[in-house]
Amino acid sequence: MLNADHIRKDFPILSRQVNGKPLVYFDNAATSQTPQQVIDVIVDYYSNYNANIHRGVHTLSQEATDKYEAARNTIQKHFNAKHNYEIILTAGTTESINLVAQGFTSLLKEGDEIIVSALEHHSNIVPWQMLCERTGAVLKVIPMNLEGELIMEAYNALLSDRTKLVFVNHISNALGTINPIEYIIEKAHAVGAAVLIDGAQSCPHIKPDVQALDVDFYVASAHKMCGPTGVGLLYGKEEWLNKLPPYQGGGEMIDQVSFEKTTYAGLPHKFEAGTPNICGGIAFGAAVDYMNAIGFEAIATYENELLAYGTQRLLEIEGLKIYGTSANKTSVISFNLEGIHPYDVGTLLDKMGIAVRTGHHCTQPIMDFFKIPGTVRASFSFYNTKAEIDALVEGVKKAKMMLS
Structure with a gap:
């Protein structure tokens, strides 16, 4: 059974603060963090x-x-x-x-x-x-x-x-x-x-x-x-x-x-x-x-839990739409808030210490297919936690309130 709290101790960057808040790093699809062992x-x-x-x-x-x-x-x-x-x-x-x-x-x-x-x-x-x-x-x-x-x-x-x-x-x-x-x-x-x-x-x-x-x-x-x-x-x-x-x-x-x-x-x-x-x-x-050493089966099981939990929690927010709803997917959630540009959401989340990726993610044809300028993308790794997902949800709610 994967113990994310124990694994997090291997990653020095996860203990830092951003804008006075504990770092929540959800930009793993762009670059994962590096453990002390490496x-x-x-x-x-x-x-x-x-x-x-x-x-x-x-x-x-x-x-x-x-x-x-x-x-x-x-x-x-x-x-x-x-x-x-x-x-x-x-x-x-x-x-x-x-x-x-x-x-x-x-x-x-x-x-x-x-x-x-x-x-x-x-x-x-x-x-x-x-x-x-x-x-x-x-x-x-x-x-x-x-x-x-x-x-x-x-x-x-x-x-x-x-x-x-x-x-x-x-x-x-x-x-x-x-x-x-x-x-x-x-x-x-x-x-x-x-x-x-x-x-x-x-x-x-x-x-x-x-x-x-x-x-x-x-x-x-x-x-x-x-x-x-x-x-x-x-x-x-x-x-x-x-x-x-x-x-x-x-x-x-x-x-x-x-x-x-x-x-x-x-x-x-x-x-x-x-x-x-x-x-x-x-x-x-x-x-x-x-x-x-951690094990890819354990990683996949845990990240699927994070994906299911993150999807459920984010869909509680009215006006939030997820892009990419295949039953066979990994721990990436791309979403938008109705009527709000993804860049604005990402900027406010950063003020709360939450790192997500915004834009077309070097996949402009996908964004053109959905007729959107881009998405907010939260991508989870095995060192992330459900508590961090809760922080993301609260951050998105706050951004929605401020930008609506």
Whole structure:
């Protein structure tokens, strides 16, 4: 049984005050907080073995290399990749997606089709639009319904032998909807298409098994799952990573260099040009260990309780509407108060020490679908409490009274 009060002691930031009030942090879908155990790993790196990796024979370089590659192995085990070289460490989800999009430039031709969904973050839309501009491929969109769910009948109708790639998020950052990615992957593979799943929002809540999913590419960021910003991963099946050309040129990704010809290193280094975020990669591994020690089943059970409780309490407020009402969703509640701009609500909540996200959440097509400028988004993590949800409800009531 997860003990949130005990877990909260691991997070120094949760004891601070904002505007004279105890911090209530409900912006976890943007960035989760970092436990002391991960902070200690970061401090230890810079205090004791800060050095460049893979290149030095001296002790510090060897220690840093060992720790960095051990983190890669930890991440491989967590996602159940078949090989550790199928885990490419990147600057985050956005870079991971752009790496794949750039690589497919040489693999697509005019008239090929790629499919995204109406629920995507801008980082899983714009790179594919750019890919289409470079190649002449055509972008198709899986539509959504009023509950915030993808319409699978429409997806099936979009698939054809022209479909080469399908890109869908595992969980919507704006609405919390958990998409049926197993079905999406199976149907895409049936027509010979590859699939990339954006796991940025799922990895804090779910432990993905990339082999069981049979997914071709899976991407995620450390800062959504108790790790630092500026580091993430691209999982790719070995055969696909071997097909893609290098994303960037530079040191580390080479085998031999001459002015006449350069040959490239094998996986994973082929895609890891330059000095990486060494400390970030090591801390990413530590964050994965931290979350696994708590247990993802316990996390999911507890966060579902928070979601149910938060939904019930917020709907007690007259004139409050929740966007994203799928029965299969995670601990995200996007809402608006009738006649009140979400930015104004978020500003007043901040004065009460309550951190929420307002705006379109980098999902403008979703907001256009609902014909709204944005939402107030409260996103819960395993270190949040029902008492904090009560504070949010009281804060929203007060904001409504002040703004009506």
